[in-house]
Amino acid sequence: MDNVLEKKTGLKKTDIGVAAYLLAAVIFFIVPIPSWLLDICLALNIAVALTVLINSLFVVEPLDMSFYPTLLLLTTLFRISLNVASTRLILTTGNPGNVVSTFGSFVGGGNLVIGAIVYIIILIVQFVVVNKGTERVSEVTARFTLDAMPGKQMAIEADVSSGAIDEKEAKRQRDKLQEESSFFGSMDGATKYVKGDATAGLIITMINLIGGTIMGMVNNGQSIQEAINKYGILTIGDGISSSIPSLLISLATGLLVTKGTKTADFSGVMMKQMFGIPRVMYVVGIVLALLGIFTPLNTFLFIAFAVIFFIVGYQMSKTIGKEDIKSQVQEEENQAEEIRRPENVVSLLNVDPxxxxxxxxxxxxxxxxxxxxxxxxxxxxxxxxxxxxxxxxxxxxxxxxxxxxxxxxxxxxxxxxxxxxxxxxxxxxxxxxxxxxxxxxxxxxxxxxxxxxxxxxxxxxxxxxxxxxxxxxxxxxxxxxxxxxxxxxxxxxLLTRQDVQNLVNNLKETNPALVDELTPAEMSLGDIEKVLKNLLSEGISIRDLLSIFEILADHATNTKDTDVLTEYVRQGLKPAISAKFFDKGVPNQVITVDPKVEQEIMGSVKQTEQGAYITLDPEKIKSIMDSLGNEIKKMEDQGKTPIVVLSPIVRMYFKKITEDYYSDLIVVSYNEIESDIELQSVGMVSDS
Missing domain, CATH: 3.40.30.60 (FHIPEP family, domain 1)
Known part of the structure; x- marks a missing residue:
């Protein structure tokens, strides 16, 4: 039934519950409610406040209650609406229900003065002690959290760069850092709700007292003393019934913003820090015993506490001794295990790129x-x-x-x-x-x-x-x-098959048809890797992977030679290559190659199943490289970057010849240059 409701309306039971809680608060401002319903709501208010307090006590880290600022706003609104409802009942009927009447008569002992004093003390504790301190701690925590955020972000990036964490862990830490900053920033403002709630409660109490006294004298014909006594007790009961949940929420807020550790159990750490040192327990026990013996204080009471502290100290010393022995034994076992275990060299086999x-x-x-x-x-x-x-x-x-x-x-x-x-x-x-x-x-x-x-x-x-x-x-x-x-x-x-696989996977998300057509039917992952490496080795970007795959898919059916496929890709990336190496609107000085040299190179190319290789005479190669060296020096002396331009079919073979002599030389073909690029030959490579 719940699933059907959720499917039809899109609402979950939790959504309905929160909406009902908020809607009730709004309705109570407008619609009068009977005293029995007010009792239920006041009891619910106390239960919610206790739940929030106990949660904040045992929660591991503040971010586990990341919606606390919103919760604080909702509980504050609900509590004020109950104040309005109880005020309406006090002034109209004089019967605000069992809860308010009980707090007024029981807590104050039926005495207006005692009840007022108790109420004032609760307000002082909430205003001066809890709210003031919580507000200051929230402000300082939010400021320091925001100030420390850039440093923490840099530390995460440093850990990623050094390999201490991977990108997934870095993303988790960045998200957590952002949540932490937002949480403490919100808490800084949310503490104002608590302070405003207490102030509103005090004002409502004064209005109840004055208004109730007037109503008792005018409508009921009571004397001023009778009216003050009756409505004063009810007003104090109303104030205390609202102040106690408000105080609990204030305590919960203070606990959240003052947690010293964000990864440990609060109560366990606090108790260990308080009672974890035996010497402290012994000293406190001695002081209590001396106070009980040498002063008029209750001897039996102070001696009893002294004995308790001595017992706690003794038990703690035994526990610490056992932990030390256990730690020593464990350390010795670990050392022995390390000696017995053969050297673990697997970690030494990894090579950082x-x-x-x-x-x-x-x-x-x-x-x-x-x-x-x-x-x-x-x-x-x-x-x-x-x-x-x-x-x-x-x-x-x-x-x-x-x-x-x-x-x-x-x-x-x-x-x-x-x-x-x-x-x-x-x-x-x-x-x-x-x-x-x-x-x-x-x-x-x-x-x-x-x-x-x-x-x-x-x-x-x-x-x-x-x-x-x-x-x-x-x-x-x-x-x-x-x-x-x-x-x-x-x-x-540095490019690996796994890197190529990641690139392919990214492209497949947007272009699955293209990827399925090309690999593995026409080209293996290794062949694609060779083409990409050929491009990167000459400084050609592979960022436009879509265009590269389109070109490979068009030509992979005709040839499996990755060097030839690389040339097709280069020609398809003509705009990018032209923009990288040439300027538009001005003559670009380049080095050309003698057509006879191009023919000699192509005539020496031998094709095999493993690929093409060049059989050109070493003396001929040396002569060509000497000529190329002279032309390169002329351009470098003029402060220009040497670029060799030649026929498309010769380009890759000429590049292979020059790699051993001039590894950084830029070699492009005419088919890789846009038609609007103006070239000016300032030298020609020959074989003589």
């Missing part, structure tokens, strides 16, 4: 507590390359290495060192862009990423160097730039 190791002098740059932002820069490197090349960079492991020089760092790819550098802490690297004539004094060095001449300068020289036109960079930027260039140069070998 990318490692950045540095000497102890560079540690401050990676330590967030010392103001270092190298970890943040590593995160930005991964994002930058993902946007630029369309592939996910593996986790970059950062380690300190005492075997290195203090200011030295090395970069490893799959456990093999591929680059290194050295920095000067508290210095800046200044590089002359080529047009600065005035020199500055400093320590000569070489920029590690592009091997340009540079100078180490001090902080005091930085402003002058920048004013002269020097390019000035700080040590973290030097390391980050070097790491970025190394990753760009090795991104192809």
């Amino acid at each position: 990318i490692e950045l190791e540095f000497g102890y002098g560079i540690i401050p740059l990676a330590d967030v507590n010392q103001g270092g932002d190298l970890l943040d820069r590593v995160v930005m490197i991964r994002r930058q390359i993902a946007l630029e090349l369309g592939t996910v960079v593996p986790i970059i492991r950062l380690r300190d290495n005492i075997q290195l020089n203090p200011n030295q760092y090395i970069i490893k790819i799959k456990g093999v060192q591929v680059a290194d550098g050295e920095i000067l802490f508290d210095h800046y690297m200044a590089m002359n862009p080529g047009y600065v004539e005035e020199e500055i004094s400093g320590i000569p060095t070489t920029e590690p990423s592009f091997h340009l001449p540079a100078i180490w300068i001090t902080e005091g020289q930085r402003e002058r160097a920048e004013s002269l036109g020097y390019t000035v960079v700080d040590p973290p930027s030097i390391i980050a730039t070097h790491l970025t260039e190394v990753i760009r140069n090795h991104i192809a070998e």
Whole structure:
């Protein structure tokens, strides 16, 4: 029946219950209710307040009651509506029901003065002690939580970069951090509800007393003393019946915002901290015994408490002794087990894809507590390359290495060192862009990423160097730039089949027909990986995976040669390649290749089942490379980036020849260049 109701209306029983609770509060403001219904609601109010208090006591962490601010608003509204309902009954009938009458006569002993004093004491405790302290703690907690949020977010990103946690765990921690910030921010405002509730209760009580006295004198013909006595007791009962639940809610709020630990049982930790040290128990027992013996205080009472504290202290010392013995035995067993167990070398077999190791002098740059932002820069490197090349960079492991020089760092790819550098802490690297004539004094060095001449300068020289036109960079930027260039140069070998599978899965979510057509029917995952690696090795982005797969699906039925398929893809990515290497509206200086050289290269190509290879004479290759080297030097002397343009069918073979000589050389075909790009040949590669 409940399931049918939920399906038809979309409402659950919990939704109906909350709505009824809120609707009742609104109705009580308007519609008079009988005294028996008021008794039920007041009892419910006390039960809800006790439930909230006990929950806040035993909850493990505050976020387990993340809806507490909303709950606080609902209970406050309901409680005030009951105040209004009881006021209406007191003024109209003089009979607000059993609960209000009992609180007035029982708590105050039927005496107006005693009841008023008890009520005032409850209000003072709630206002001065609980509400004031809770409000201040909530404000400070919210402020510190918000201030600490950026640091915690950076720590999460640092853990992701270092491999301590994965992306899934990082997302969980980020969500929890956001919830924690929202919760304590809401609690800061929610405490105002509690304070306002107590203030409203006091005002309503004064109105009840004055109004009841007037009603008793005017309508019932009572004397002022009789009216004050009758309506005063009822008013005090009404105030106390509302103040006690309000005080319980205030206590619950204080418990939530003052929990010192967020991951442990509150009562267990508190009791252990209070009564966990035997010496404290013995000292307290001795003091109580002395007070009972040498002062007029009740000797029997204080001696009894002293004995209890001695017993507790003795029991705690025995417990601690057993725990120490158990801990020692467990430690010895673990050591013995470690000795008996053969060395576990499985963890040593794992090779990190990318490692950045540095000497102890560079540690401050990676330590967030010392103001270092190298970890943040590593995160930005991964994002930058993902946007630029369309592939996910593996986790970059950062380690300190005492075997290195203090200011030295090395970069490893799959456990093999591929680059290194050295920095000067508290210095800046200044590089002359080529047009600065005035020199500055400093320590000569070489920029590690592009091997340009540079100078180490001090902080005091930085402003002058920048004013002269020097390019000035700080040590973290030097390391980050070097790491970025190394990753760009090795991104192809870092691409794995699992990475390709993840890319395919992402594309399949939006284009399942295309993916199903291409793989595994026409191309295996390994073949797709080879094509993507070919593109990445020459700096071509694979971010537009949809276009790449479209092109592969069109041509994979005609050839299985991944090198040929790569050329088809490159031609299909003509706009991206043109935009990357050429400028529109101006002549682009390039190097061309003699048609005779192209024919010689194509004539030497031999096709096999394993792929094509070149049988060109070594002397002929050397002659071609010498000519290419001369043309490259001419362009570099002019400050230009050498780009070789030649026929489409020759491009991949010419690139293979040049890889051993000029690995960074850009080689493109005419079919990879947009028609509106203007080219200007400034040199030609020949074989003589």
